[in-house]
Amino acid sequence: MKLALNDWEKVLTKLKKHKQIRKIQSDLTEAFAEIVLLRKSKEKKQLLTDFLVEL
Numbered sequence: 001m002k003l004a005l006n007d008w009e010k011v012l013t014k015l016k017k018h019k020q021i022r023k024i025q026s027d028l029t030e031a032f033a034e035i036v037l038l039r040k041s042k043e044k045k046q047l048l049t050d051f052l053v054e055l
Helices: 005-040 046-055
Strands: none
Touching: none
């Protein structure tokens, strides 16, 4: 099967967008899993404002 260069570039662009979307989904899944662990944790939690002040 042959594709015109223009069509091939469109396919690559769509593939790149798809990979970016999958990466965002994966990152969000990981972040929400961390939130669940933090909520279950008995350790003292740090407020975002306190964290930012320390930076």
